[in-house]
Amino acid sequence: MSFFSDEKKGNLLSTFSADLKEFELAIKATTNAIFKDPLYVVGYFATLFIISFKLTFFIVLFLPVAGIIISKISNGLKKRSKQGQENLGDILSLTEETLFGLRIIKSFNAQSFMNTKFEGKSNSLYSLMLGINRRVYLASPISEFLGVLATSGVLLYGGNLVLNDLIQPDVFIGYLILFSQLISPFKSISKAIYDSSQGIAALERIEKITLQNQLIKNNPINPEPVIFSNEISFNNVSFKYNQEQVLDNISFKIKKGETVAIVGHSGAGKSTIADLLIRFYDVVSGEINIDNLNVKEINLSQLRNLMGVVTQDSILFNDSVVNNIAFGVEIDNSRVLESAKMANADEFIQNLDKKYETFIGDTGNKLSGGEKQRLSIARAIYKNPEILVLDEATSSLDTKSEKAVQEALNRLMKNRTSLVIAHRLSTIQNADKIIVLDSGKIVEMGNHKELVSKNSFYKKFIDMQSFE
Numbered sequence: 001m002s003f004f005s006d007e008k009k010g011n012l013l014s015t016f017s018a019d020l021k022e023f024e025l026a027i028k029a030t031t032n033a034i035f036k037d038p039l040y041v042v043g044y045f046a047t048l049f050i051i052s053f054k055l056t057f058f059i060v061l062f063l064p065v066a067g068i069i070i071s072k073i074s075n076g077l078k079k080r081s082k083q084g085q086e087n088l089g090d091i092l093s094l095t096e097e098t099l100f101g102l103r104i105i106k107s108f109n110a111q112s113f114m115n116t117k118f119e120g121k122s123n124s125l126y127s128l129m130l131g132i133n134r135r136v137y138l139a140s141p142i143s144e145f146l147g148v149l150a151t152s153g154v155l156l157y158g159g160n161l162v163l164n165d166l167i168q169p170d171v172f173i174g175y176l177i178l179f180s181q182l183i184s185p186f187k188s189i190s191k192a193i194y195d196s197s198q199g200i201a202a203l204e205r206i207e208k209i210t211l212q213n214q215l216i217k218n219n220p221i222n223p224e225p226v227i228f229s230n231e232i233s234f235n236n237v238s239f240k241y242n243q244e245q246v247l248d249n250i251s252f253k254i255k256k257g258e259t260v261a262i263v264g265h266s267g268a269g270k271s272t273i274a275d276l277l278i279r280f281y282d283v284v285s286g287e288i289n290i291d292n293l294n295v296k297e298i299n300l301s302q303l304r305n306l307m308g309v310v311t312q313d314s315i316l317f318n319d320s321v322v323n324n325i326a327f328g329v330e331i332d333n334s335r336v337l338e339s340a341k342m343a344n345a346d347e348f349i350q351n352l353d354k355k356y357e358t359f360i361g362d363t364g365n366k367l368s369g370g371e372k373q374r375l376s377i378a379r380a381i382y383k384n385p386e387i388l389v390l391d392e393a394t395s396s397l398d399t400k401s402e403k404a405v406q407e408a409l410n411r412l413m414k415n416r417t418s419l420v421i422a423h424r425l426s427t428i429q430n431a432d433k434i435i436v437l438d439s440g441k442i443v444e445m446g447n448h449k450e451l452v453s454k455n456s457f458y459k460k461f462i463d464m465q466s467f468e
């Protein structure tokens with residue numbers, strides 16, 4: 001899996017599809033404009049100067065004015081195109097968040113809040129797009145108009161020169177023919193300036209995402225497998241994606257064999273904590289250690305070998321069931337069967353057309369959310385990782401499959417070190433330690449009993465859950 005898997009999906013979708021297209025267009029348009037058209041323009045101008053210095057001088061004065069007007073338009077467009085794309089990404093992310101987070105939204109009675117959020121976003125996108133479209137349509141008539149203006153200027157001024165016998169009439173007609181040839185390459189250059197400004201905006205967005213990938217430096221010095229024997233520790237960890245502080249001075253420990261749960265409202269920074277441990281991102285300050293070894297010092301694939309991750313939207317590949325369970329590792333059929341049984345997945349797999357050889361793609365959407373989730377869990381069981389990271393692994397399930405999945409998860413967590421992000425009381429209350437996160441800060445930490453008797457954040461939080 002790539003590091004991109006946790007980037008806001010909507011943003012990625014919108015950025016990549018639209019941007020690559022735009023960039024390609026810009027490249028096509030600009031290569032012509034860079035290599036062919038300037039030669040034409042220079043050649044024509046030289047001839048025009050030879051024919052009539054005065055008349056051409058007049059045009060040369062006029063052209064920069066036209067150029068400035070066009071670049072003004074395209075600059076405004078660049079800024080707006082960037083904004084529009086970001087906005088569109090926001091909307092797609094919000095749609096996804098809304099769909100996946102429906103349960104939470106309902107339990108917090110936040111439907112109208114989400115609606116307003118949605119309306120606001122789509123309204124601002126609408127007006128932005130309107131502005132962009134207006135400019136796109138305006139850019140072409142304006143350059144058309146400038147062409148006409150230039151021609152009439154030349155006619156007026158040149159006609160005057162002819163009347164004053166400063167240029168021969170037949171030479172003037174020849175001049176006009178040459179001049180009309182100039183308009184087309186000039187127009188394509190100005191269009192290229194506009195196209196490339198869009199291309200640059202697109203390139204900047206692509207760069208932003210690929211940069212994020214390059215930021216994670218693998219440590220090649222130490223390919224040795226890490227042995228996890230003591231504890232995971234977050235020491236004064238702070239993190240931001242952009243300007244906003246997402247995690248603020250987080251410190252906690254997970255002892256080997258312990259289950260630590262993180263609870264908190266949506267957007268509190270829970271998934272970010274998991275992402276930092278898996279090293280999808282690097283901390284801005286502070287450090288994350290596994291047995292006193294900074295995760296940055298550990299070879300990336302060794303680090304990820306230590307961990308099994310189950311997230312709320314199970315990621316399956318278009319391959320056979322058995323390959324999805326023994327994903328990327330050697331297939332041991334009896335262990336695959338055992339893992340599937342432990343994940344409560346064997347029963348539905350036996351009912352598939354070709355059982356364990358059934359292609360996931362062939363089942364289409366016949367697999368329910370719970371079934372997909374149990375396949376993901378079977379994969380995690382098969383991997384048999386030292387450290388388990390569960391990010392809302394049961395939140396998108398109906399109550400029936402939830403019970404089966406929960407049982408599977410409990411088996412998976414047994415005798416294992418787990419970081420569990422959950423909003424189900426059943427998952428949380430048995431944890432050795434519960435961390436309550438609010439706006440990137442740890443506001444409470446302790447076990448279920450301790451935190452309930454404190455009668456503060458955690459108590460309020462679980463009281464809300466019982467409305468579900």
Ligand SMILES: Nc1ncnc2c1ncn2[C@@H]1O[C@H](COP(=O)(O)OP(=O)(O)O)[C@@H](O)[C@H]1O
Pocket residue numbers: 006007008241242246264265266267268269270271272273
């Ligand atoms: N890839 C990202 N780029 C920018 N901001 C992000 C990204 N992922 C999450 N965020 C923001 O960081 C904050 C914490 O997000 P997250 O850790 O996903 O919260 P939680 O899992 O608790 O719901 C939120 O405000 C969210 O919008």
Ligand SMILES: [Mg+2]
Pocket residue numbers: 270271272391
């Ligand atoms: Mg999350």
